[in-house]
Structures are given as structure tokens and as C-alpha cells.
Amino acid sequence: MKKVLGRIYILIIMLFLYLPIFALIVLSFNESKSMSVWGGFSLRWYQELFRSRIMMGAIANTFSIAILAALIATIVGTMAVLGMAAMKPRAQNVLLGLNNIPMLNADIVTGIALMLFFLMVRAPRGYMTILFSHATFCIPYVILSVRPRVNKNTDRLFEAALDLGASERYAFRKIVLPELRPGIMSGFLLSFTMSVDDFIITYFTRGAGINTISTLIYSEVKVGIRPSLFALSTIIFVVALVVLLTVNYRRDKAEKIRSAKPAL
Amino acid sequence: MIARKSYSIPFIIWIFAGTIIPLASIAYYGFTNREGNFTFDNIMAMFRGDHLQALGLSLLLAFISTLICLMLAFPMAMVLRESKYGKQGFLIFVIILPMWMNFLLRTMAWQVLLERQGVINALITAVGLPRQEMMNTPGAIVLGMVYDFLPFMILPIYNTVSKIDNHLIEAAYDLGATKSKVYTKVILPLSVPGIVSGITMVFIPALTTFVISNMLGGGKINLIGNIIEQEFTVNSNWYLGSGLSLVMMVFIILSMLMLQKFDKTGGANLI
Amino acid sequence: MGELIRLEGIVKSFEDTVVLNGIDLSVDENEFVTLLGPSGCGKTTTLRIIAGFEKPDEGRVYFEGKDITDMPANQRPVNTVFQNYALFPHMTVGENIAFSLRVKNRPESEIKKKVANALKLVNLKGFENRRIDRLSGGQQQRIAMARAIVNEPRVLLLDEPLGALDLKLRQEMEYELVRLKKELGITFIYITHDQEEALTMSDKVVVMNEGYIQQEGTPQQIYDEPVNAFVADFIGDSNILSGQMVDEKVVRIDGIDYPCIDGREEGFPPRRRVDVVIRPEDIDIVPYGEGLWNGTIISKLFIGVHYEMLVQSEHGKVEWLLQNYDQHDVGEKIGMYVDPENIQIMHKPKSEAEHAIELDL
Numbered sequence: 001m002k003k004v005l006g007r008i009y010i011l012i013i014m015l016f017l018y019l020p021i022f023a024l025i026v027l028s029f030n031e032s033k034s035m036s037v038w039g040g041f042s043l044r045w046y047q048e049l050f051r052s053r054i055m056m057g058a059i060a061n062t063f064s065i066a067i068l069a070a071l072i073a074t075i076v077g078t079m080a081v082l083g084m085a086a087m088k089p090r091a092q093n094v095l096l097g098l099n100n101i102p103m104l105n106a107d108i109v110t111g112i113a114l115m116l117f118f119l120m121v122r123a124p125r126g127y128m129t130i131l132f133s134h135a136t137f138c139i140p141y142v143i144l145s146v147r148p149r150v151n152k153n154t155d156r157l158f159e160a161a162l163d164l165g166a167s168e169r170y171a172f173r174k175i176v177l178p179e180l181r182p183g184i185m186s187g188f189l190l191s192f193t194m195s196v197d198d199f200i201i202t203y204f205t206r207g208a209g210i211n212t213i214s215t216l217i218y219s220e221v222k223v224g225i226r227p228s229l230f231a232l233s234t235i236i237f238v239v240a241l242v243v244l245l246t247v248n249y250r251r252d253k254a255e256k257i258r259s260a261k262p263a264l
Numbered sequence: 265m266i267a268r269k270s271y272s273i274p275f276i277i278w279i280f281a282g283t284i285i286p287l288a289s290i291a292y293y294g295f296t297n298r299e300g301n302f303t304f305d306n307i308m309a310m311f312r313g314d315h316l317q318a319l320g321l322s323l324l325l326a327f328i329s330t331l332i333c334l335m336l337a338f339p340m341a342m343v344l345r346e347s348k349y350g351k352q353g354f355l356i357f358v359i360i361l362p363m364w365m366n367f368l369l370r371t372m373a374w375q376v377l378l379e380r381q382g383v384i385n386a387l388i389t390a391v392g393l394p395r396q397e398m399m400n401t402p403g404a405i406v407l408g409m410v411y412d413f414l415p416f417m418i419l420p421i422y423n424t425v426s427k428i429d430n431h432l433i434e435a436a437y438d439l440g441a442t443k444s445k446v447y448t449k450v451i452l453p454l455s456v457p458g459i460v461s462g463i464t465m466v467f468i469p470a471l472t473t474f475v476i477s478n479m480l481g482g483g484k485i486n487l488i489g490n491i492i493e494q495e496f497t498v499n500s501n502w503y504l505g506s507g508l509s510l511v512m513m514v515f516i517i518l519s520m521l522m523l524q525k526f527d528k529t530g531g532a533n534l535i
Numbered sequence: 536m537g538e539l540i541r542l543e544g545i546v547k548s549f550e551d552t553v554v555l556n557g558i559d560l561s562v563d564e565n566e567f568v569t570l571l572g573p574s575g576c577g578k579t580t581t582l583r584i585i586a587g588f589e590k591p592d593e594g595r596v597y598f599e600g601k602d603i604t605d606m607p608a609n610q611r612p613v614n615t616v617f618q619n620y621a622l623f624p625h626m627t628v629g630e631n632i633a634f635s636l637r638v639k640n641r642p643e644s645e646i647k648k649k650v651a652n653a654l655k656l657v658n659l660k661g662f663e664n665r666r667i668d669r670l671s672g673g674q675q676q677r678i679a680m681a682r683a684i685v686n687e688p689r690v691l692l693l694d695e696p697l698g699a700l701d702l703k704l705r706q707e708m709e710y711e712l713v714r715l716k717k718e719l720g721i722t723f724i725y726i727t728h729d730q731e732e733a734l735t736m737s738d739k740v741v742v743m744n745e746g747y748i749q750q751e752g753t754p755q756q757i758y759d760e761p762v763n764a765f766v767a768d769f770i771g772d773s774n775i776l777s778g779q780m781v782d783e784k785v786v787r788i789d790g791i792d793y794p795c796i797d798g799r800e801e802g803f804p805p806r807r808r809v810d811v812v813i814r815p816e817d818i819d820i821v822p823y824g825e826g827l828w829n830g831t832i833i834s835k836l837f838i839g840v841h842y843e844m845l846v847q848s849e850h851g852k853v854e855w856l857l858q859n860y861d862q863h864d865v866g867e868k869i870g871m872y873v874d875p876e877n878i879q880i881m882h883k884p885k886s887e888a889e890h891a892i893e894l895d896l
Contacts, residue, residue, distance in 0.1 A: 006343040017362050020373035023383050036386030076274045083272030098279045106472040113286035136282030160621035162608040164635035178625045217368045233369045240364035
């Protein structure tokens, strides 16, 4: 009985989560522009999407900003973690407290704060201001994912390398960095997805002439929903599905390999 | 020691330039008028009728959405906890996947469903029922909030309940607890940290949103987020916008402090 | 055998806690020295100072008479087997062992040979390509050994290397370590809190507590002639009784005046308060009234080879711990006798306060 109830409950939640997305996917293939009339199967909205120079530009902006912001955040964040490891606990806690602010703050506050800052320093708003802002909200996530990797154990491995004759630089490159790599990678990926997903902060820190996918969707929706946005939704959904499936599959496989041969 | 303190310098500069100075400038504009003099007017403006109404509505809708999310998410987390390992991975995957869709598109999906000429009305009229007006209502906004933020409630709660040691639950049964007692006295108190972070992750974006209300409220329903956004983008009155933001931040901080206190007491006063 | 390592007046504190209070230590070539003490006694810090991971606040470290206090860890001719092995998790067994050789840019053919040789020494032939996380604790321990010795260090530092292993494996590894040391012919400095490990393997045991060296000597000396109650208590079971010298070579223990072999010459003049150690196995059970002390057995435990009994003395309020092969019943009244040779008279333990008094004198 309990199991059946559980299954029904899962089903209801799944329907709630996926029916709207499913509706978008179906409508993206609708020849008719109407949301309530099925006019036959068509790919014309996909064509329209790919022909739109504005959309292609927005996609390029979104991904180039995401990659650069994630890269900057990863470097600055990882260095910050390493530097903090050399500090007294008090100083570390102060920095971590400051680090928490952008994460706990509402996006709208972060957005307008950065906007005011750019106005104050007379920075022309555009690509660079978006990039700066994205790096700002990504750094905390990098720090959170790298920091757990810098611990007593890392210290001991570093010492072990020195003990075996390695120079500090060599030990860092060959031992510490590989130890940090999973944290650095997940910090980078987290930053990347946060940046791609962001709308609110971009909205306040962009200039007039520049769009990311999010801001373009917002301005189009305000004017009236065009079916090419359904096509975009479908594409994003499929890409997300494929990426997540591969990541999960690879992790499962790695886990299987690890558990296949139990420790002797 | 692996590194030198100086490695943190870029980060410290970034924190100042990207977080501390910008936040300070909100405070500066919030207490300044157009002539550059100190004033409380921008703060007090929150008590103007339309602003107060927007704030009240924001708090109400955010509260309702958070409550609905919590009520939907907790059973889901429990079902997840009790399902088999392989299935569990699949279910979590299914919950995470929509989060990867741009949230504007997710919100737009509800617009598509709820519109006067939308999908639901097409289905309703097809079976001969009268057309419903669902868009541009507070209900539509709540629906959008719940839809957008539900995964942010499920995942943290699942994270904590999945870590509850089964032996604790067995011990409670062993000591004669009934099923409901096990839930109220063991599972619920132990999942408080997850519930608290779930509430934070839903309540604050719901309280401050202007996107959902704009898209599903048709610009007719103003939340405090919409008011602030308009002051910055339409009216270019940064002074007023900053003042209102400061008041809104007070509400955010208050709600976080309340939640934190709740977390520390371990939810002793939850029941 | 010449002196290889000498520590002179090492003082070290972290924040406000003094960890080492002036350590003087000499380690000979080819010696197996064990630093023994409870956690927090300063033994690990001493080792880290020898390895070069910590700089002493005061004092010098000498290697073959040369001052190496300021020499960085990666240039010292010592290698360490770390407490939790500190094996590099992203490298194979072979890569771990080859690490120090690759650092020195040795030719690959030589590396291969040396790695294989090191693995053979620790009885894990052919493990080169295994992954670290697939090894058992005992195997990891051996790999850590192999990695530390492959570069032929003059001194091997071992920081509680057997601490994470279960009892049976630990005993096995004790033999292995002794064998390995013999084959390598190098100096071992070994850290442990386990007195049994210290006694079975070492040439010299250094007992430490609260940042002081309490006693150093051969295992036999440490066991038979502990210099104070701390050492006696830490090494094996013992009765540590408060006593007082009442006359030249006469000590009062548990209300009985007892002729002993220590006197003014050994630094125990009459009226001096002392600690007296009597090992439980040195107490003979004799018929009631025929021994030095009389008492009643109040509890009895069978622990394998012998019985362990607690006896309530009739003279003072002392409870004696006895170990005996014969069975006696709880409640039985017995006499107890101890050979004068088996009574060890000691100074009260060296603590920080007392150390200060000594300096004042």
C-alpha cells in the first residue's frame, strides 16, 4: 500500500515537473503559430531560430561569458583557498564570511549593487561588466568546492613529497594539484552552469546593445511569445539531458570499476 | 605549508570590488536624495500605500509558495530515501534535469499553459467547458514560483534525510515509538537543517522575484521586486530603488536570522 | 657505531603551548631508537623536527656533526613513513615508490629495477601497477615503507606506522620491521605509544612525557629500572606506591619498614619521599602471616596465562596488583613477599613544576 502511494506521489510530481516542458517540446514542432491549435508537424521554428542573428549572438555571448567567468573564478577561487590555508583560523573565518555574502544575497540585490558600482566608477556597461559580475558570483562556489580538498591530508601528502626530495614547486604540481583537481573541476562546472543560467544579475549589469540567452528570452517574452522560443527550449532540454546522462553514466561506470574489485 | 597568504590577494580585491563596495553604494544611495543630501525619505517611501501593498503581497505569496514547496518536497524526500539505490539515482536525475532548463523558459511554459489562448484552455473548451481566466492572478504567480523553486526544496531535504542513520529509526521503533512518533520525534527534527536551507533557497528568491510576477502576472500585479526593478530600469530613480532595496534586505536578513535560530534549537519547537 | 643524529636543547611551542621543553637526544648509526609516550608528549614533533617539517624555537639538530637545523626537508638524508602512510592516491604503487627517484631524474631503467627491488624487500613483488585504494591497510603500510627506503636514506623515520593495523597484523609487522632493518643496515627512529612495540623492537627506548625525556635506555633497563612512576606506569603493569626512606637503605612501604638496596649513594637519603615500583609478577604469595604484608584477595581475573588479583592490604589502605600462575579464591587471606632486588625506588616524576625547581637549585 505504502509503495503504491509512493509511486503515485512520484508520478504526480513528475507530471508536474515535466508536463509544461513536454508542452513546449510538442508546440516547437507545431506548424501553426497558435498555442491551442495543432497545425501539423514542422521544423520551421527551428529554422527561424537558427537564422536569427540576434539569437546566435546571444548564444555566443552566453557561452563565452560562462567559460571566461568560470575560468577567472576558478583561478581566483583556487588561489584564495590556497592562501587561506596559510592563514590563522580567525582570518579564514572573516574571509569565508565575506565569501558567503554573494551566495546568501538575493540576486536582485547583487544585480543592482553591481549596477550602481559600475555607474559609480563610470564603467560602460556591456560584455566586460557582465563578465566581472558573473565571476563575482561564481568565485564563492569555487571556494566552497575546492576548500574541502585542502586539508590535513593534502598537507601530509605535500610533506611526504618534500620528504622524498621534491622541491615545493614540484610537489605542488605533481601532488597537490592532482589532489585538488576534482574540487577545481566541480567548481568550474558549477560556475559555468550558474553563469549560463543567470538572468537577474546579467539583466542589471548588461548594456543596451548586448544580450545573453536569458535576457533575449526575457525581452522577447515581454513582446509576445514566438514559437522559436519553444524550439530553443527543446534544444536546451535535449542538450541538458545528454550532458547529464553522460556525466551520470561516466560516474556510474567509474563507480562500477571501483567496486568490481574489492580491496584485498 | 602549501602556499603563501598572498595567493588570496586577488580574491580579497575581488570581494571588495564586487561585493563590499557595491553593497555599500546601495546603502549610500538609499540614504541620499537627488541633491546629494542625507535623507530617510527613500527608506520611509516603503510605507507609501502602493509600496506597502507590494511588500505585503510579496511576503504573502513567498510564504504560500514556500509552504507548498515544503509540503510537496518533504514526502518526496522521504519516498526518495526509501527507494532502492538504482532507482534513487534515476529519480534525483529526473528532479535535477528541469533545473538545467533556463528558468525563464520554465516560467514561459506556464504562460503557454495558462494563457487565454493557451494549452489548458484549448483542452477545456474542447470538452465543452467554459474558458478560464488563469493568467495574471496571484494564483498563477504562486504556481510559477512553486514550479521554479520546488527542486531547490527537495534536494536539500533529501540530502539530510538520506543521511539519517537507519539504526536511529529502528532504535525509535525498538523503544516503542509509533510510526507518527518516529516521524515527529526523530525524522523531522533530524531533517531540520535540510528544511532550513530549502526554505532559504525558496523563500528569498520568491520574495525578491520580478520575473515570475512580470511573466505570469502580466505586469498588472506588482511585487516588491517589480517596484525596485522599475525604479532602476524605467524611472532611473536609484535613490528610491536603493532605499526600497535596503528595507527589503532587512526582511531577508530577519527571515534568515529566524531560520538560523530555528536551526540551532534543532527544531525543538517545530511540533 | 658512531653518533649519527644529535638533538641539542630543542624547544618548540605552538601558539602558547610548549610542546618540547629542551630535548637532548643522541642516535647512533644503525640504531633502532623508539620514542615512546602518550599522545601529546612531543614525540611526533621531535620526529618532524628531525625530518625538517618543523623548525625548533631553540636548539640545534646535527647530522654526522653537521648542523642541519636550517636545512629544508627535501635535502635531508632522512625519509619518513607517515602515520596514515600519505600514499599519493592518484598514482599507482609503482609510481608512488618511484617518486623520489623521478624527482632526482634517475634513468627509467634504474627506477624500474629499484622499485622492483623495494617491493621485493617488503614482500609485495609484482604490485607495481596496483592502485593505492585497492590495497589493504597492511599492504599500504608496506608500500609506504618501500617508498621511504627506495632512495636508500641514512635514517628512516617511522611515525606510528602500525597504529592503523589490527593486533595480529601489527605483531607480524613488528618482525618484518626488525628483519627489514637488519637487511638495510640503516638507522630507524620509531614513534609509538604502544609499549609492547617499543620493547620488542628497539635497541634504545626514549620515554617522553609533557615535552620532557623521562628516561632513555635499553628496553630491559626501562622495564626493570624505571626512574619514576610515570615510566613505570607507562611500561607494563605495576604497583606504584608512595613511600619514604626511614633510614639508610630502609624504605617504608605500606606501613612496613623494608630493607632495600638503594640508599644515600643512589640519591635517596633518609626522610626523602619516593615512589616505589613493584611489578605484579614479582610478588610471591605465601601463607598468611609468613610474608611481609598480609591482605585479602578482593577480586580475581583469569587473563590467559596467569591470574590477576587485587589484594587489599591489612596495613595501610593500599590495594596490591598481583599476577600469579596459581589459583587463589576471592576472600582468601594471604601473605605477600617481594625480593629486595625487585623493589625499584624512584624519584617523584619530572613534571614542569618540578623541572623549574631543579633549575632553581
